[in-house]
Amino acid sequence: MKILIAADMEGISGVADRSFVLEDGLNYELGRFLMESDVNAAIDGAIASGATEILVVDGHDGGHNLRITNLNSRAVLLTGSARPFPMITGYEEADAAIFIGYHAQFGTSLALLDHTYTSRLKLWINNVEAGESYMNALLCGSKNVPVILYSGDQALAEEVRSFSPDSFQVVVKEAYGRSAAGSLNPQKSGFLIKENVKKALKAWQDGHIKPVTTTDPVEIKVQFIVSEMAEQAAVLPGAEQIDPLTVVSIQPNIELGVRAFLAMIALAKAPLF
Numbered sequence: 001m002k003i004l005i006a007a008d009m010e011g012i013s014g015v016a017d018r019s020f021v022l023e024d025g026l027n028y029e030l031g032r033f034l035m036e037s038d039v040n041a042a043i044d045g046a047i048a049s050g051a052t053e054i055l056v057v058d059g060h061d062g063g064h065n066l067r068i069t070n071l072n073s074r075a076v077l078l079t080g081s082a083r084p085f086p087m088i089t090g091y092e093e094a095d096a097a098i099f100i101g102y103h104a105q106f107g108t109s110l111a112l113l114d115h116t117y118t119s120r121l122k123l124w125i126n127n128v129e130a131g132e133s134y135m136n137a138l139l140c141g142s143k144n145v146p147v148i149l150y151s152g153d154q155a156l157a158e159e160v161r162s163f164s165p166d167s168f169q170v171v172v173k174e175a176y177g178r179s180a181a182g183s184l185n186p187q188k189s190g191f192l193i194k195e196n197v198k199k200a201l202k203a204w205q206d207g208h209i210k211p212v213t214t215t216d217p218v219e220i221k222v223q224f225i226v227s228e229m230a231e232q233a234a235v236l237p238g239a240e241q242i243d244p245l246t247v248v249s250i251q252p253n254i255e256l257g258v259r260a261f262l263a264m265i266a267l268a269k270a271p272l273f
């Protein structure tokens with residue numbers, strides 16, 4: 001049984017604002033420790049349930065937050081920003097996936113550091129408003145890989161329930177604003193993650209958790225916060241700017257749809273004013 005553990009940082013227990021997730025932040029080293037703690041708990045749960053191969057992907061920023069020396073030696077750690085899908089590299093070969101430290105989509109209220117790759121846009125996939133959890137779950141689903149558990153704040157859990165009610169959501173903190181959270185102690189959240197990973201793996205093996213899918217072709221709609229960004233994103237071949245802020249790209253499948261989305265982000269530079 002091969003398990004992918006995809007880790008982000010904003011939804012890690014104890015992470016309460018930018019100072020934990022930016023390299024030069026006051027609490028960054030603590031943030032790394034907390035991220036390792038939540039990820040190790042997921043590894044422990046997977047091993048206890050019989051996982052034979054565990055790939056951990058460091059999906060936050062440049063992908064160099066987790067320190068291999070601090071992770072359970074049974075896991076392989078993928079660091080660095082492999083392309084084209086750096087948050088879930090290796091998903092095609094997993095039997096099931098676990099998303100640790102995830103966060104709500106941009107524009108969610110009372111959600112810690114809510115964003116969708118950036119905090120400059122909203123995304124819809126086939127007219128469903130999407131964040132990173134839904135987008136990455138769809139990529140996994142396209143290869144028949146279910147995401148069985150997500151950890152993060154209460155807003156992430158609510159978002160996940162809307163598209164994957166049969167998955168497990170572990171709430172490790174409650175957001176009191178975009179930069180304030182009341183969090184469980186990492187020992188407590190680690191216990192919850194480990195126990196729920198075991199339950200989720202059993203539920204999946206019993207046939208209760210299905211992959212998340214959408215229909216082909218896939219319409220990617222991106223609404224930027226500044227018209228200049230939409231104009232730049234519309235340079236993407238085949239993309240159409242349908243109003244001052246919004247660009248649409250229709251692609252044959254979700255993989256190409258996400259590539260189109262990532263290309264739009266690369267093209268669109270947020271102006272200073």
Ligand SMILES: [Zn+2]
Nearest residue numbers: 008009060061
């Ligand atoms: Zn992140």
